[in-house]
Amino acid sequence: TNEGSTFSLVFQCYVELLNFEQTILNMKPKLLRFVMSSVRDQVNLFPFTQFSDIKQQQSDSLMKSLETNMQKYLFQLIQLYKQDKITTYRFIYEINFLSTRSYNDQSQYPIFPALFGQQAPDRDIEFRQLKYPIVFGGMQRIQTLIQKCKDSLEFGSQQPISSIHFSHSQTSSWWQMRIEPFTSAHLILQNCKFDAPDRLFSNTFSQFKNALTNQQNCEEVIAELFYDPSFLFNVNLQEFGSTQAGEKVGNVRIPDMFQDAINYVDVMSQFLEQKSLKAQIMQWVQMVFS
Structure with a gap:
């Protein structure tokens, strides 16, 4: 017909x-x-x-x-x-597309890998093992998680390694709360006010440290970390308040090893394209998307 x-x-x-x-x-x-x-x-x-x-x-x-x-x-x-x-960036972007992820849907925002196992302002960067969720961290962290699973089984229950997915509806607005439309999206999710300053994305070092120490965190990162530094600047001069340590939340703080936010994103993109990570990127894709 x-x-x-x-x-x-x-x-x-x-x-x-x-x-x-x-x-x-x-x-x-x-x-x-x-x-x-x-x-x-x-x-x-x-x-x-x-x-x-x-x-x-x-x-x-x-x-x-x-x-x-x-x-x-x-x-x-x-x-x-x-x-x-x-490029590796194109590769991961295409995988996201095929899995029906889109920049137009916050609940299905594209996922990119958090590359670091350790990042501090005064030391070199250490890449994580991408075949494992970021929650695994180093060997000591893995042993802690194994013991956690054993303890839960002894009490007749089975606890998940992490209760947070690699990416969720708040991920994109949390990373990009300094620019629209993510500022508005963040406010909607937080009952028309910004979250507590200590919980906001204000320091790249603190973010990766939290990912490696929080046993409930399996979140990866957004694509913009590898090509667009605009989300690191408080271009609209939003009032986010101050942390308990008295630090005013404004532009995202970058480790001292980088010249500025633009250099930070440029270096991140170079790290992503390293040939030594290629095999691990394949393993990461298998872990996240299958």
């Missing part, structure tokens, strides 16, 4: 759109199934699916064709990635 033909045409256009925005990843079967289920969910949102004369087998056939084409296309892109023809 005309309606069925319209559905097929729109669906094929949607497939072509996905092919334009594909990713590169040596996907394990589990991750590929996740990607395909995400695509299937998106297809179900099409209003054309309400037409009663569209046969289910037509949709299944198209989905099977899409999956086959994706596998072929991904294989080709893997080769490009291995040849360093696509």
Whole structure:
């Protein structure tokens, strides 16, 4: 029918759109199934699916064709990635796209890796092991978490390693509360007032230290950390108050090893593109998205 033909045409256009925005990843079967289920969910949102004369087998056939084409296309892109023809930033961005994450949805904001296992103003940066959640930290932290799990099992319960996801609806507004529309989003989430100064994002060193010491924190970072320093400046001169230590919250404080916020973001982008991290980035993607 005309309606069925319209559905097929729109669906094929949607497939072509996905092919334009594909990713590169040596996907394990589990991750590929996740990607395909995400695509299937998106297809179900099409209003054309309400037409009663569209046969289910037509949709299944198209989905099977899409999956086959994706596998072929991904294989080709893997080769490009291995040849360093696509940056790590682009790689992670595409993965976020395929998993239906978007800058237009705070609850599904793109996830990027927090690279550091240790960061202090007076010492060199140490990269974390990206194949583990950031909550794992070093070996001492891992032992603490193992003991925590053992203790919970002894009492007949099973406690999660972390009660916080890699990214959630407040992540983007917390990082970018100094610029709109995230300032307004933060205020809405905090009943029209800024959170307590000590809990605001005010110091990059404190942020990574908290991530490594808070046993409930598994949060990663936002993409802007690698290309846009504007979220580090209090450009709208918001009054965030002062911490208990008497420090006024304004621009985000940057470790002394960096010249300024712009240099900080530039160095972060260079760290992300280091070839020595490439294998770990693949492991991080498997951990977060599968």
